Amino acid sequence: MSITHHDSLSNSNGPDENAILVGVRWGDTSSRIMDEHLAELRLLTETAGGTVVGQVIQRRTRPDAATFIGKGKTESLKWQAQELGCSLIVFDDDLTPSQQKNLQQAIGDSIKVIDRSGLIIDIFAQHARTREAQTQVELAQLQYLLPRLTRQWTHLERQMGGIGTRGGPGEAQIEVDRRLIRTRIKKLKDELRHITAERTIQSRRRKSTYRVALVGYTNAGKSTLMNALTDAGVFVEDRLFATLDTTTRKLTFGENHSILLSDTVGFIRKLPHHLIASFRSTLAEVAEADLLLKVIDATSPQAEEHFKTINEVLEYLELNEKTSIAVLNKLDAIDDESALKRLQRHFPDGVVVSASQRLRLDQLEAAILNAYTHDFEECILRIPTQLAKLISSVYETLEVKDRVFEGDEAVLKVRGPKRAIEVFQEKILENADR
Ligand SMILES: Nc1nc2c(ncn2[C@@H]2O[C@H](COP(=O)(O)OP(=O)(O)OP(=O)(O)O)[C@@H](O)[C@H]2O)c(=O)[nH]1
Numbered sequence: 001m002s003i004t005h006h007d008s009l010s011n012s013n014g015p016d017e018n019a020i021l022v023g024v025r026w027g028d029t030s031s032r033i034m035d036e037h038l039a040e041l042r043l044l045t046e047t048a049g050g051t052v053v054g055q056v057i058q059r060r061t062r063p064d065a066a067t068f069i070g071k072g073k074t075e076s077l078k079w080q081a082q083e084l085g086c087s088l089i090v091f092d093d094d095l096t097p098s099q100q101k102n103l104q105q106a107i108g109d110s111i112k113v114i115d116r117s118g119l120i121i122d123i124f125a126q127h128a129r130t131r132e133a134q135t136q137v138e139l140a141q142l143q144y145l146l147p148r149l150t151r152q153w154t155h156l157e158r159q160m161g162g163i164g165t166r167g168g169p170g171e172a173q174i175e176v177d178r179r180l181i182r183t184r185i186k187k188l189k190d191e192l193r194h195i196t197a198e199r200t201i202q203s204r205r206r207k208s209t210y211r212v213a214l215v216g217y218t219n220a221g222k223s224t225l226m227n228a229l230t231d232a233g234v235f236v237e238d239r240l241f242a243t244l245d246t247t248t249r250k251l252t253f254g255e256n257h258s259i260l261l262s263d264t265v266g267f268i269r270k271l272p273h274h275l276i277a278s279f280r281s282t283l284a285e286v287a288e289a290d291l292l293l294k295v296i297d298a299t300s301p302q303a304e305e306h307f308k309t310i311n312e313v314l315e316y317l318e319l320n321e322k323t324s325i326a327v328l329n330k331l332d333a334i335d336d337e338s339a340l341k342r343l344q345r346h347f348p349d350g351v352v353v354s355a356s357q358r359l360r361l362d363q364l365e366a367a368i369l370n371a372y373t374h375d376f377e378e379c380i381l382r383i384p385t386q387l388a389k390l391i392s393s394v395y396e397t398l399e400v401k402d403r404v405f406e407g408d409e410a411v412l413k414v415r416g417p418k419r420a421i422e423v424f425q426e427k428i429l430e431n432a433d434r
């Protein structure tokens with residue numbers, strides 16, 4: 001079984017798909033929040049290649065077990081979708097496999113029903129370029145698909161293709177049973193383990209260097225900031241999920257200090273858990289970072305919610321305890337002074353910058369340097385004097401505050417990055433074992 005990957009957005013979009021968005025206002029959700037969530041869903045739908053022609057908001061206290069929005073509402077939704085010439089209905093909330101199946105049955109084969117997770121996975125499938133990203137996306141797709149694989153669904157897919165089914169198993173696999181998909185899932189997991197192992201070897205080589213990772217909501221400006229700080233030339237675009245891979249570059253500043261900076265995939269509200277889990281190997285740089293730069297689009301009315309989302313995803317990855325700096329980006333585009341003030345109150349230690357206009361980047365570098373030196377340690381290294389090379393390498397890397405000789409050992413009192421000291425300690429032990 002294989003997955004079709006598309007070379008460019010334009011030829012993967014196919015004919016325009018008109019879409020209706022469906023949002024449910026639960027109990028205390030304000031209408032402003034609802035509008036903002038649907039605006040984001042619209043952006044997602046457009047990113048996937050659809051055109052939004054209508055939206056439906058329903059008030060509910062809890063989801064209907066069978067159809068999520070209830071039988072009556074489903075009927076009126078069907079009617080509206082037909083009136084507007086839609087081929088697609090997108091739910092802002094996640095549907096259970098059986099809700100999706102029931103809705104699809106009620107609405108009929110000519111209009112496809114998908115949920116937010118299905119839409120996001122579809123966008124990832126369109127944007128995946130490297131082998132690693134493609135493997136991770138395919139894994140997430142198959143895990144999403146597995147409980148939804150009914151005759152109904154496969155029949156639909158054969159008829160329609162397009163958003164929500166793109167990149168999924170194609171016509172040749174329609175009769176393929178669940179066991180085949182499970183085998184494929186296992187193979188993809190093995191492949192990812194392989195990629196992760198390679199990455200571990202790579203990262204061992206870089207072990208002594210302080211690591212900083214950019215994290216943040218999609219479209220916040222992480223890649224632009226990466227380029228501004230390191231001239232990495234990472235692809236930047238005003239679209240969601242432009243970056244699906246990790247790029248790491250060296251950043252040198254201050255008195256010969258160098259760190260590694262990584263840019264990686266963005267987060268979004270309700271990011272499907274399958275997708276986060278599949279992207280673990282891409283997110284390895286985040287896992288290994290000493291410092292996280294949480295990049296926030298300060299022009300967004302949702303900035304605080306975006307920050308919450310970043311933390312939720314990090315919590316899911318069990319990386320929420322890491323030292324971090326909030327970076328409020330797009331300073332040049334903020335016209336509401338009071339909004340900025342409010343944000344600054346919310347993030348008192350946040351650094352305000354403009355990545356694209358390269359404003360106040362020196363303040364961000366100072367904050368990074370501060371966190372970096374905060375991580376410095378002082379300790380005593382005892383090195384046999386015949387290891388002259390190792391001793392001179394200590395002098396090159398660390399600050400040597402004091403030196404005495406005891407027998408045939410040099411006793412050095414050093415200060416420097418924790419990681420670098422640890423690497424020297426390991427080397428001394430290795431030599432002692434010989
Ligand atoms: N006005 C303004 N726009 C910015 C700034 N930084 C980035 N942008 C724009 O914001 C959009 C997204 O930038 P990216 O750097 O691709 O954002 P990202 O966080 O890497 O996004 P993904 O990779 O899609 O998750 C682009 O259109 C950038 O030009 C800034 O400081 N000011």
Ligand SMILES: [Mg+2]
Pocket residue numbers: 222223224235236242243264
């Ligand atoms: Mg990016």
